[in-house]
Amino acid sequence: MAPQLKVIAIVFLLLILFVITMFVKRSKISVRYSLIWYVICIILIALTLFPELLGDVTNLLKIRVASNMIFALMLVGLFVINISLTIIVSEQKEQIRNLIQELSIVKKKMKDNENKGVKNERKNTSN
Amino acid sequence: MKEKILIIIPAYNEEDNILKTYNSIKTNKDYDYDIIVINDGSTDRTRKILEENNIPHISLIQNLGIGGAVQTGYKYAYKNGYDYAIQFDGDGQHDINYVKDILEPLKNKECNMVIGSRFIKKDTEGFKSSKARRLGISIISFFIKLVTHKKIYDTTSGFRAIDRNIIRIFAFDYPTDYPEPVSSVNVLKRHYTIKEVPVVMHERTGGTSSIHALKNIDYMINVILAIIMESIKRYK
Numbered sequence: 457m458a459p460q461l462k463v464i465a466i467v468f469l470l471l472i473l474f475v476i477t478m479f480v481k482r483s484k485i486s487v488r489y490s491l492i493w494y495v496i497c498i499i500l501i502a503l504t505l506f507p508e509l510l511g512d513v514t515n516l517l518k519i520r521v522a523s524n525m526i527f528a529l530m531l532v533g534l535f536v537i538n539i540s541l542t543i544i545v546s547e548q549k550e551q552i553r554n555l556i557q558e559l560s561i562v563k564k565k566m567k568d569n570e571n572k573g574v575k576n577e578r579k580n581t582s583n
Numbered sequence: 584m585k586e587k588i589l590i591i592i593p594a595y596n597e598e599d600n601i602l603k604t605y606n607s608i609k610t611n612k613d614y615d616y617d618i619i620v621i622n623d624g625s626t627d628r629t630r631k632i633l634e635e636n637n638i639p640h641i642s643l644i645q646n647l648g649i650g651g652a653v654q655t656g657y658k659y660a661y662k663n664g665y666d667y668a669i670q671f672d673g674d675g676q677h678d679i680n681y682v683k684d685i686l687e688p689l690k691n692k693e694c695n696m697v698i699g700s701r702f703i704k705k706d707t708e709g710f711k712s713s714k715a716r717r718l719g720i721s722i723i724s725f726f727i728k729l730v731t732h733k734k735i736y737d738t739t740s741g742f743r744a745i746d747r748n749i750i751r752i753f754a755f756d757y758p759t760d761y762p763e764p765v766s767s768v769n770v771l772k773r774h775y776t777i778k779e780v781p782v783v784m785h786e787r788t789g790g791t792s793s794i795h796a797l798k799n800i801d802y803m804i805n806v807i808l809a810i811i812m813e814s815i816k817r818y819k
Contacts, residue, residue: 480812481815481817482817483816487758487760487812487813488759488809491805491812494808551645554644555644555645558644
């Protein structure tokens with residue numbers, strides 16, 4: 457693979473790492489969800505620097521140009537991150553639904569207590 | 584003016600232990616602490632036991648994990664103006680007799696947070712956990728020292744006490760994953776101080792621990808990364 461492309465790929469990946477780190481530093485991304493970005497980027501950097509690590513996979517997949525392998529891996533990485541995000545979003549939707557329901561029930565309870573209070577007041581004042 | 588002290592007991596499926604633990608604190612005449620049990624969405628009879636025995640508690644409508652549960656306790660402590668808050672496990676591992684030991688440095692204004700440590704005196708008896716777990720704890724200790732320059736011996740001890748400054752911080756900023764080591768880093772990075780005090784802990788008598796196999800490499804990697812990530816955060 458052309459060394460220029462290797463350099464561009466690695467600089468790009470380091471930039472991503474830097475951006476993620478900045479967001480974590482400012483508490484815009486939580487530590488928990490930053491980890492998967494770190495793992496994917498570090499794996500990609502390692503494989504770009506040392507394509508030998510992939511062994512025969514490139515040949516087995518009949519990929520002729522090594523740079524295509526890197527792009528393929530980046531896409532896989534993005535898919536992985538997207539799937540994990542989809543899972544997280546689904547869980548959160550479930551939690552929000554539950555919160556809305558519980559909160560609504562609490563509001564009703566409070567209203568009922570208020571009305572009970574008002575009724576008692578009226579009873580007292582009428583005496 | 585008397586200082587307000589709150590004992591926070593996070594509990595997840597502790598039907599076997601919670602009443603015992605609560606009574607061991609309540610019947611101890613040396614103390615006059617407020618207690619709040621945080622029922623972290625237990626699926627067993629924990630909630631029933633809490634209600635039937637009039638134990639002050641907050642039942643979370645969903646399970647949040649130890650971090651979220653304990654933070655609920657800290658929010659409660661903050662909103663009710665407590666001077667000190669103590670985290671005390673609901674499984675019977677912590678011993679009420681050591682609460683005064685972990686409170687003392689706080690009352691003397693020696694530091695902001697005290698950790699009840701199993702490993703500070705070499706020859707203390709009591710439950711010290713498996714070899715594998717101790718190795719994990721010392722690795723975590725190394726990384727905490729690396730990012731904060733402070734050596735903490737018992738990095739996963741949940742037996743800790745904090746003062747008002749830290750209550751205010753934890754009420755709004757408390758790590759959900761691996762709370763014990765990461766929160767120590769949080770405190771130290773904000774330039775507050777931590778002291779460790781020797782305590783003796785008991786072996787878990789009933790129920791199951793929510794941390795399975797500290798031997799797990801995956802756990803170790805995640806904790807170490809979490810500690811490093813926490814240490815780079817910028818605090819206002």
